[in-house]
Amino acid sequence: MSAPGRPQALMPEPLGGEGNPLSAPGRPQAPMPEPLAGEGTPVRAAAHPGFARYLAPVRLEEALEAMARPGGATVLAGGTDLMLQLGIGRVRPAATLLNIRHVEGLEAIGDEGGELVVGTLVPVSTLLADPRVALHAPLLVLAARRFASEQIRNAATVGGNVCNASPAGDLATPLLALGAAVTLARLDGGKVRTRRLPVDGFFTGPGRTQRAADELLLALHVPKAPAGAVQRFYKGGTREGLDISSISIALAARRGDGGALHEVRLALGAVAPTPMRSPGAERLLEGVVPSAERCAAAARAAADDARPIDDVRASAWYRRELLRNMTERMLADVCA
Amino acid sequence: MSAPDPLPAPPPEVAIAFTLNGVRQRASVGMGASLLELLRDGMGLTGTKYGCGEGECGACTVLVDGRSVASCLMFAVDADGRSVTTIEGLAHDPRGAALREAFVAHGAVQCGFCTPGMVVQAAQLLQRCPQPDAAQASQAIEGNLCRCTGYRKIVDAIVAAGQSLGGPAAGGPR
Numbered sequence: 139m140s141a142p143g144r145p146q147a148l149m150p151e152p153l154g155g156e157g158n159p160l161s162a163p164g165r166p167q168a169p170m171p172e173p174l175a176g177e178g179t180p181v182r183a184a185a186h187p188g189f190a191r192y193l194a195p196v197r198l199e200e201a202l203e204a205m206a207r208p209g210g211a212t213v214l215a216g217g218t219d220l221m222l223q224l225g226i227g228r229v230r231p232a233a234t235l236l237n238i239r240h241v242e243g244l245e246a247i248g249d250e251g252g253e254l255v256v257g258t259l260v261p262v263s264t265l266l267a268d269p270r271v272a273l274h275a276p277l278l279v280l281a282a283r284r285f286a287s288e289q290i291r292n293a294a295t296v297g298g299n300v301c302n303a304s305p306a307g308d309l310a311t312p313l314l315a316l317g318a319a320v321t322l323a324r325l326d327g328g329k330v331r332t333r334r335l336p337v338d339g340f341f342t343g344p345g346r347t348q349r350a351a352d353e354l355l356l357a358l359h360v361p362k363a364p365a366g367a368v369q370r371f372y373k374g375g376t377r378e379g380l381d382i383s384s385i386s387i388a389l390a391a392r393r394g395d396g397g398a399l400h401e402v403r404l405a406l407g408a409v410a411p412t413p414m415r416s417p418g419a420e421r422l423l424e425g426v427v428p429s430a431e432r433c434a435a436a437a438r439a440a441a442d443d444a445r446p447i448d449d450v451r452a453s454a455w456y457r458r459e460l461l462r463n464m465t466e467r468m469l470a471d472v473c474a
Numbered sequence: 475m476s477a478p479d480p481l482p483a484p485p486p487e488v489a490i491a492f493t494l495n496g497v498r499q500r501a502s503v504g505m506g507a508s509l510l511e512l513l514r515d516g517m518g519l520t521g522t523k524y525g526c527g528e529g530e531c532g533a534c535t536v537l538v539d540g541r542s543v544a545s546c547l548m549f550a551v552d553a554d555g556r557s558v559t560t561i562e563g564l565a566h567d568p569r570g571a572a573l574r575e576a577f578v579a580h581g582a583v584q585c586g587f588c589t590p591g592m593v594v595q596a597a598q599l600l601q602r603c604p605q606p607d608a609a610q611a612s613q614a615i616e617g618n619l620c621r622c623t624g625y626r627k628i629v630d631a632i633v634a635a636g637q638s639l640g641g642p643a644a645g646g647p648r
Contacts, residue, residue, distance in 0.1 A: 187506035192488045192551055218529055218547040224506060225527075235505045237552055263541070287617020289595070290529055292541040293548060379616025380530060 187224045187231050194237040198354075201241050202325040206352040209233025213354065215259060216293040218286075219302050228345075244297075244356065247271065256358040258297025262309075263288065265296070274362040277312040277390055280371035284308065287380045297355045300337070303347045303412070310413035311388035312371060313337045314405035318360045322353040332356065341412035364401075366393040368472055372464050374452075383408045384452035385461050387440075389468060397427045399472075404436075404465070409444035409457050416440040419465065428473050437466035490554035494519075495563030503550040510534045510545040512553070513560060521561035521590045525619070532618030535591035536560050542598040544617070561590035569597045569639065576635035577628070584622030592618050596632045605636040 189212065195201045205211045210232040214220055223229040238244065238259065245259040247268055254274050256265075265271050265282040272279050285291055285308045299309045300320065318337045323330050337358075340347050349355060363369065370389040375381030386407035391399045402423040404416045418439030422432060446457035487502040494517065503512055513519045513536070522545060525533030529544040536545045537559040564570025573593045576582070583589050592615060599606055599614040606614065611632040612625065620628060 187504075189505045191486075192505050194551070194554065214549060214552065217549045217552060218544070221506075221508060221547045221549065222528060235551070237549070239552060286529070287532065288598070288614060289532060289535055289542050289544040289617045290547070292538075293543045379613075 189231045189235040190233045192235045192237070194240050196240050196242055198241055198243070198323065198330060199325065201236060201238055202323060202330060202352070202354060204234050204236050205354060206325050207233070210351050211236035213238055213301070215239065215295040215298040216261065218290050218294045219298060238354065249274075252362055254360045254362065256296055256360060258295060258355050258357055260296050261292055262286075262294050262296065262299070263291040266291070275316060275360045276363065276367075277316055277369035277371055277388060278309070278360065280369070281308050281312040281373070281386075281388065284371070284373045284378070290380075296358055300340075300358065301347060301349060301355055303341050303343075303345050305344055305410060305412055306383040306386070306408035307413060308373070308383065308386065308407075310337070310341065311386045311405040311407040313358065313360070314413055314415055315369075315388035315390040315403045316360055317390070317403060318358055320358055321356045322349055323356050324350065324353045334359070338415065343411050364392045367391075368393050368399065370468050370472060372468055374460050374464065382451060385409055385446075385457050385464070387461065387465055387468060389472070391423070391472075398425055399423050399428065400425060404440060406440060406444055406461065408451075409446040409461055411445070414443070416443040418443045423469070428469060430470065430473075433469035433473060434466055436469060437462045440465045488551045488554075490551060492553045492555060493557040495559055501550070505549075505551055507550040508546050509536065509538075509548040509550050509553050509558070512550040513545060513558075519560050519562050523587055523590055525587070525591075530619070531588070532591040532595060532615070533588055535594045535618065537594060537598060540598075540601070542595050559594075561594055564593060564597055567597070569600045569635070572635040572638050573597060573600070573632070576631040576638065580627045580631040580634060582623060582627040582631040588618060588620040588622075592620065592628055596635065599632065600636055600639065603636075604639060606633060608633055
């Protein structure tokens with residue numbers, strides 16, 4: 139906070155109809171406190187992380203062009219991760235700080251046939267508020283409830299959470315379990331070209347994805363829950379709010395006639411370099427009405443598939459134990 | 475400092491215009507500056523507190539376009555075109571006033587460092603849920619740390635502020 143260009147002043151201008159967002163409609167506008175600084179010079183807050191320029195385009199093409207230029211661009215969406223990562227040097231500033239918040243059409247949720255299309259700029263709090271998400275992808279709601287705090291959920295975007303590719307990312311496991319896909323866009327000969335990739339395989343390592351440096355993630359494509367859908371989420375941590383997972387588990391399946399599970403997808407977070415599925419557990423659960431023994435075996439298989447490490451949040455041993463126990467509990471609940 | 479600056483000129487700052495507590499403001503900000511730095515160091519509005527700088531403690535909570543955010547994690551450049559309300563801006567707001575009185579009446583303030591963030595976050599809760607119950611109040615401040623009170627009195631104060639304002643009963647959208 140020791141900015142060289144120390145703050146200077148501001149230029150207050152009286153406002154027309156705009157007001158305090160908390161003022162109730164119809165009430166007389168409350169008087170606002172006087173700004174504290176003097177008049178004359180614009181205010182400065184001057185932290186310089188090393189970007190050469192700043193862009194906040196409205197058109198997608200302009201954003202993609204900035205990403206394709208030599209020196210590239212660091213994408214700013216919600217900023218909640220970027221601010222921290224710049225601060226600790228994990229992200230090296232590209233030539234351009236590219237604020238994509240004004241790019242048109244990236245903050246909508248669309249209902250397109252069999253899938254929900256969630257724009258990259260949709261804040262996590264919208265997942266909790268939008269009835270279409272609750273209806274068609276309840277797993278995302280379960281995960282969003284455990285996502286940081288309201289202050290972070292209001293700022294953090296779904297696209298940012300996916301692109302940051304934390305092994306503990308709260309949306310990664312539900313998206314994997316749901317069989318979601320992403321669309322990426324790049325500029326090619328002046329035209330916007332998009333490609334669609336499944337989330338399964340999108341993560342290639344901690345903080346790494348298949349997204350190329352000149353590609354922007356435009357949207358998430360989430361298949362709608364089928365009839366008989368079974369969706370469960372577990373996040374292990376020390377408290378309900380504002381915690382990073384020690385592990386997370388997301389389960390999506392369809393219960394057919396007779397109670398057998400189909401299209402079982404069990405995704406695990408924070409137990410490998412990337413969010414991952416458990417092929418062993420899925421194989422044991424697919425097409426059967428799982429008995430208690432089968433549930434226990436599937437939970438052991440999930441623990442065997444995981445490749446956890448020791449870190450500040452949990453030891454590898456604890457993660458594996460927690461994973462086995464909580465998977466078994468989740469499956470028991472599903473089969474009860 | 476009088477010594478000549480050996481560093482190359484810093485990159486240009488970004489001119490932004492936004493609404494702060496109902497008043498149009500212009501500012502020139504570095505690309506990495508947080509909204510919190512702009513508010514405290516630039517505007518001199520020190521009601522908003524710098525706690526952890528990592529979005530973990532909620533002391534820096536402000537409203538941006540009516541929604542609570544951690545101002546330490548928001549880029550100041552991204553305030554361009556938006557409406558920002560700080561604890562100072564809630565001074566004359568009915569919800570802010572009700573919360574202030576309730577915090578005092580319930581002894582919800584000890585060292586006071588978390589209080590501005592608590593009040594701003596609670597104001598956002600009262601906006602979407604005018605009469606929260608204790609569970610809703612408690613959940614709403616999950617992103618606000620208090621190391622003094624044990625939260626009980628803060629939760630009581632938020633519930634009481636809602637009741638004092640009247641409005642629809644608890645059980646609305648969370």
